[in-house]
Amino acid sequence: MTRREVFYLAGCFLVMIRVFLKEIKNVQLEDPGSQRDDDEMDVSDDEDFMRKRQRHDISIEETYHLKDENDSLRCQLEAYKNEVEVLKLDYKKDMEDKDKQFKVLQQTLQGMQQQLLEAKKRQCEEEARVKDLQSKLSGEKPPRKHDRKILTDKEIINLDDSENEQCDSVSVSECLSEAATSTTSQRLNECDAKLVGIISTFLNVHPFGAGLDYIWSYVSKIEPNIRPSDIESLMIRFPSVFKQELVGIGANIERKWIFNAFCSAPNGKS
Known part of the structure; x- marks a missing residue:
């Protein structure tokens, strides 16, 4: 039974109760008048007396019958009121439960959307990083070799003019190249050896390997001025x-x- 049907039945019962109460009131108002008419009538008329008496008895019976129906209707009305209250409470509880479920589902959906956006962002970053690494591996030459050669050539020219004077029969470029190799080899080897040791120590505790950015984040704490490309070119060498x-x-x-230092290299023997 729906709420509308319950309210409709309750309204019908209220209308019926009002009608019965009105009839009872009319009967009670007619009863004294009938008694006065009976007193004024001739007592010798037996037929009229019996008719009045029967009407009086019927009125009393109808009164009691209407009272009983009124009481029954009151009980039914109270029962319907209680049922309406129970339905209201159940409906309110159902709505509260549905609101809670809706809020939980809404929060779950928002969390999933946030995770999806974060995952998509990470995927884009990884794809960009992979493309960058692929471009470096496919087309990038060993960095800063030309710059190092130019710097070392200037240092050699400033430090040792007498050595350049002895290279009359040899081209200037050959002299500068030999001097650069002899002067800078020790400095480069010391720097490379230090970096090789740092990177080897880091990778030794990561047996499954590590990415270039991860290695650079560790090495940069010891050598702040180093770049990822320097580390990559060193490991390639x-x-x-x-x-x-x-x-x-x-x-x-x-x-x-x-x-890979602990892995034995193939000796080429059959």
Whole structure:
């Protein structure tokens, strides 16, 4: 039974109660008048007396009958009121439960949307990083060799003019190249050896390898001025110590460097 039907039945019962109460009131008002008419009538008329008496008895019976119906209707009305209150409470509880479920679902949906956006952002960053690494590996030349040669040439010219004077029969470029190699080899080897040691220590505790950015974040704490390209070119120069591997499939592909110094190189014997 719906709420509308309950309210409709309750209204019908109220109308019926009002009608019955009005009839009872009319009967009670007619009763004294009938008694006065009976007193004024001739007592010798037996037929009229019996008719009045029967009418009086019927009025009393109808009165009691209407009272009983009124009481019954009152009880039914109270029962319907209680049922309406119960339905209201149940409806209110159902609405509260649905509101709670809706809020939980809404929060869950918002969380999933946020996770989806973050995952998409990370995927775009990884794809951009992979493309950058691929472009570096395919087309980038070893960096700063020409710059280093120019710097060392200037240093040699400023430091040792007498050595340049002895190279009359040899071209100037050959003299500068030999002097640069002899003067800067020790400095480059010391720097490279330090970086190789730092990177080897880091990769030794990462047996499954690490990405270039991860390695650079560690090395930059010790050498703040170093760049990722410097680290990459250094590891490429020492393939017997560092090995690069591709991990993942498709958009999730990732290049990792592994410490390879403990692996024995093939000797070429059959």
